[in-house]
Amino acid sequence: MSETRERILADIRNSLGRGRLDATVDTELRARIARHRRNLVPGRATALDGQGRVELFITMAEEVQATVTRVSSPTAVPEAVARYLAAENLPAELVMAPDPGLEKIPWSTWPLLRIRRGRAEPEDRVSVTPCHAAIAETGTLMLVSGAQAPTTLNFLPETHIVLVRADQVVATYEDGWDRLRIGKAPEVLPRAVNFITGPSRTADIEQHIELGAHGPRRLHIVLVENGQATRSEENEQYSAPAGR
Amino acid sequence: MLATSRNFETAARAGLANDNLQRALGLARTGFPLRRRLAVERLPEFEALRDAGRSIKDHTLQHLDFYLEFYEGQVIASGGKVHWARTSQEACAAVLQICRSAGAKIVTKGKSMVAEEVGLNEFLEVNGITPVETDLGEYIIQLRREPPSHIIAPAIHLVKEQVAETFRAEHRSFDPDRPLFEPRQMCDEARAVLRPRFLAADVGITGANFLVAETGSSIIVTNEGNGDLTQTLPRIHIVMTSIEKLVPTFEDAATLLRLLARSATGQEFSSYTTISTGPRQPGDLDGPEQYHVVLLDNGRSAMIGTEFQEMLRCIRCSACMNHCPVYAAVGGHAYGWVYPGPMGAVLTPSLIGIEETGHLPNASTFCGRCESVCPVKIPLPKMMRHWREREYAKKLSPPVYRSGLSVWAWVARRPALYHSFAEIASRVLGWAGGGRGRFRALPLAAGWTRVRDMAAPEGRSFHSLWEQRMKSGAGR
Numbered sequence: 001m002s003e004t005r006e007r008i009l010a011d012i013r014n015s016l017g018r019g020r021l022d023a024t025v026d027t028e029l030r031a032r033i034a035r036h037r038r039n040l041v042p043g044r045a046t047a048l049d050g051q052g053r054v055e056l057f058i059t060m061a062e063e064v065q066a067t068v069t070r071v072s073s074p075t076a077v078p079e080a081v082a083r084y085l086a087a088e089n090l091p092a093e094l095v096m097a098p099d100p101g102l103e104k105i106p107w108s109t110w111p112l113l114r115i116r117r118g119r120a121e122p123e124d125r126v127s128v129t130p131c132h133a134a135i136a137e138t139g140t141l142m143l144v145s146g147a148q149a150p151t152t153l154n155f156l157p158e159t160h161i162v163l164v165r166a167d168q169v170v171a172t173y174e175d176g177w178d179r180l181r182i183g184k185a186p187e188v189l190p191r192a193v194n195f196i197t198g199p200s201r202t203a204d205i206e207q208h209i210e211l212g213a214h215g216p217r218r219l220h221i222v223l224v225e226n227g228q229a230t231r232s233e234e235n236e237q238y239s240a241p242a243g244r
Numbered sequence: 245m246l247a248t249s250r251n252f253e254t255a256a257r258a259g260l261a262n263d264n265l266q267r268a269l270g271l272a273r274t275g276f277p278l279r280r281r282l283a284v285e286r287l288p289e290f291e292a293l294r295d296a297g298r299s300i301k302d303h304t305l306q307h308l309d310f311y312l313e314f315y316e317g318q319v320i321a322s323g324g325k326v327h328w329a330r331t332s333q334e335a336c337a338a339v340l341q342i343c344r345s346a347g348a349k350i351v352t353k354g355k356s357m358v359a360e361e362v363g364l365n366e367f368l369e370v371n372g373i374t375p376v377e378t379d380l381g382e383y384i385i386q387l388r389r390e391p392p393s394h395i396i397a398p399a400i401h402l403v404k405e406q407v408a409e410t411f412r413a414e415h416r417s418f419d420p421d422r423p424l425f426e427p428r429q430m431c432d433e434a435r436a437v438l439r440p441r442f443l444a445a446d447v448g449i450t451g452a453n454f455l456v457a458e459t460g461s462s463i464i465v466t467n468e469g470n471g472d473l474t475q476t477l478p479r480i481h482i483v484m485t486s487i488e489k490l491v492p493t494f495e496d497a498a499t500l501l502r503l504l505a506r507s508a509t510g511q512e513f514s515s516y517t518t519i520s521t522g523p524r525q526p527g528d529l530d531g532p533e534q535y536h537v538v539l540l541d542n543g544r545s546a547m548i549g550t551e552f553q554e555m556l557r558c559i560r561c562s563a564c565m566n567h568c569p570v571y572a573a574v575g576g577h578a579y580g581w582v583y584p585g586p587m588g589a590v591l592t593p594s595l596i597g598i599e600e601t602g603h604l605p606n607a608s609t610f611c612g613r614c615e616s617v618c619p620v621k622i623p624l625p626k627m628m629r630h631w632r633e634r635e636y637a638k639k640l641s642p643p644v645y646r647s648g649l650s651v652w653a654w655v656a657r658r659p660a661l662y663h664s665f666a667e668i669a670s671r672v673l674g675w676a677g678g679g680r681g682r683f684r685a686l687p688l689a690a691g692w693t694r695v696r697d698m699a700a701p702e703g704r705s706f707h708s709l710w711e712q713r714m715k716s717g718a719g720r
Contacts (some may be wrong), residue, residue, distance in 0.1 A: 200516075
C-alpha cells in the first residue's frame with residue numbers, strides 16, 4: 001500500500017515537473033493552513049447586528065420549510081415543545097441529547113412530556129438536541145457530535161427539534177467554525193459536524209421536491225431569545241490542529 | 245464501469261426517439277437553469293466567489309503532493325486510515341479487504357460517482373457482498389440495473405410511471421393494489437424499504453465532495469440524509485474518493501460550498517453538509533468504530549501539467565450538463581460512461597482514453613453555456629477542442645471528416661484563394677436560395693438538412709462587406 005502511495009505522489013510531482021517541495025515552500029504552505037485565512041465572504045449577514053442575524057436566520061430557515069417558535073426564556077421551552085408536538089399530532093415522547101445545557105431547562109414543569117436521554121433508536125419518533133451555532137446567511141444549524149450530542153438524533157427520528165439560543169446565531173459558516181477552533185483541547189475535531197438546512201428532501205423523481213426522504217420529515221427550531229442560562233461550556237470548545 | 249461511448253451516435257438517436265426520456269428531460273431542461281439563476285441573482289458576490297473557487301482549486305492542484313501528505317497525516321492522527329489506489333482494481337480490492345476483515349454481508353452506500361467510476365457494486369456482488377444504494381435516485385436505478393444518467397440526479401431519465409412499475413416489480417411484500425401514482429408515495433415506500441437496511445448494514449460507503457487537509461476531514465453534501473445514515477449507523481465507514489477533492493482548510497471548503505449547491509440545484513445550501521473526522525471518539529454514543537478513506541488516482545495525476553489540468557477543479561455540481569443543449573436532447577446514457585455532459589466530454593477521454601470516447605468532445609455545439617455557468621470557470625469548450633485536436637492528430641476521426649478538414653485547412657491557409665472561394669460560394673448559394681433565404685436540402689449535407697433548414701447566404705461575404713465599409717470610411 002505504501003508503495004502505491006509513493007507512486008501516486010511521484011506521478012503527481014512528475015506531472016508538476018518538480019521533485020519534493022523545498023523547505024521554504026513547505027513552510028509557507030503549513031503557514032497558509034495555520035492561518036486559515038477567510039476567502040471572500042458574502043456580505044448578506046456580516047453587517048447585521050445580533051438581532052438582525054436572528055431575523056435573517058429565521059427567514060432563511062423558514063424558506064427551506066423549517067418551522068420556528070420563538071420563546072423569551074428557557075423556562076418557556078417545555079411548553080413550546082409540548083404545544084408543537086400536540087399541533088403536529090405527535091406523541092409527547094422524546095429522546096433528548098444528554099447535554100448539560102438542555103438539563104438546565106425545567107422540563108419537569110411539563111410532566112406530560114416523557115423524556116429519554118441518549119442516542120436515537122429506530123422506534124424514536126421525536127428528538128431534541130442543542131446546537132453549536134446557527135448560521136444566519138442560509139438559515140443553517142451547526143451541530144457537533146460528542147458524548148453529549150449523539151449524531152443519530154439528527155437523522156433517525158421523523159421529527160427533529162433543535163434548541164437555539166439567540167446568542168448562538170452567527171453570520172457565516174466561518175464564524176461557526178471559529179467557535180469550534182477557539183480553545184485548547186482536545187486536539188481533534190468532533191467526529192461529525194452537521195450543517196443542517198431544513199428537513200430532509202429529495203427531487204429524484206421528476207424533479208418533484210418531497211420532504212422526508214430518509215432523514216427527518218420535520219425540522220423544528222425553538223429559538224430562545226434570552227438563553228444564557230442554558231449555556232454548557234464544556235460542549236463548546238474544540239480546537240483544530242494547525243499544522244504538524 | 246464498462247464504457248460504451250463508442251456508440252454515442254446510435255445511443256443519441258435512440259435517446260431522441262425515446263418518449264419517456266424526452267418527457268423526463270423536458271422537466272429538467274427548464275427547472276435546473278431557472279433555479280440556479282434565481283439563486284445566483286440573490287448573491288451579489290457570486291461572480292467573485294467563482295474566481296475565489298478557481299484560485300483555491302488551482303493552488304491545491306499546484307501543491308497536491310503536499311496537501312495529500314498533510315491530509316493523510318491528519319486522518320491518521322484522528323484515528324482513521326487512508327488506502328491509496330492507482331486504479332479501479334486497487335480501489336475495489338481495498339474496499340473488499342476492509343469488508344472481509346469485518347465479515348460484512350450488507351453494505352449501504354451513499355451516492356458516490358467515484359464508486360460508479362471503479363464499478364464497485366458489480367465487484368462487491370461478484371464477491372458475495374450485497375451493496376444497497378440508499379440515495380433515492382441511485383436506489384431506483386440499482387433496482388433497474390441501469391447506470392446513472394446524471395451526476396447529481398441519477399434517475400433523471402425516468403418518469404414516475406417507470407419508477408412505480410419498478411417498485412411494483414421489486415417490492416413484492418407490498419399490497420399489489422396499493423396506490424403508487426405520485427412521487428410522495430414512491431418516496432415513502434423507498435423510505436420504508438431502506439430503513440431496515442440502514443440498520444442492518446455492517447459497512448457504510450459514501451463519497452466525498454471535499455477533503456480538508458487541515459483537519460483530515462471528509463465532507464459530504466446531500467439532501468436526503470441517506471449519506472448521514474450510511475456513515476453513522478454501521479460499524480465501519482468507508483469514504484470512496486479521489487485525489488483532486490483536496491482543499492487546504494475549512495475556509496477554502498466554505499467558499500466552494502457556497503458555489504456548489506447554488507450551481508447544482510439552485511439551493512442556498514443543501515439540507516445536509518456533513519464534515520466527518522475519524523471514527524467514534526471516546527465517550528461518543530454513536531458513529532462508526534472504523535473510518536477508512538480509499539483515495540483514487542485512476543489517471544488524474546497524469547492530467548496535471550497538461551492542457552486538461554483545469555478539469556481537476558471540477559466540483560461535480562452538474563451545472564454544465566444542466567445547461568447543455570446536447571445533454572438536454574439526448575440524456576446522459578448516450579455518453580456511455582459515468583460522467584455525462586460537457587464535464588464528461590472532457591473528463592472521460594482523460595480517464596479512459598480518446599480512442600474509446602472520440603465522439604464525446606465532438607458532441608458539442610460550442611455554445612459555451614457550460615463554461616459560463618461553471619462555478620470554478622473550467623474552460624470546457626476549449627478543452628473539448630484540445631481533445632478534437634488530439635483525436636485528429638491520432639488519426640482517430642472518420643476519413644471523410646479528416647479529408648474534408650484537410651481540404652478546408654489547405655484553402656484557409658491561402659487567404660486570397662479563400663476569399664475568392666467564399667465570394668463565389670456565397671453568391672451561388674445566395675442565388676440558389678432564391679427568395680426563401682433558406683434551403684430545405686443541400687447536396688453533401690443531407691444529414692444536416694434532414695431535420696432542419698440551412699440559412700442561405702445573403703449574396704456578399706463578410707470580408708467584401710468589410711472592405712467596402714473601410715473604403716467608404718464608415719469603419720473609422
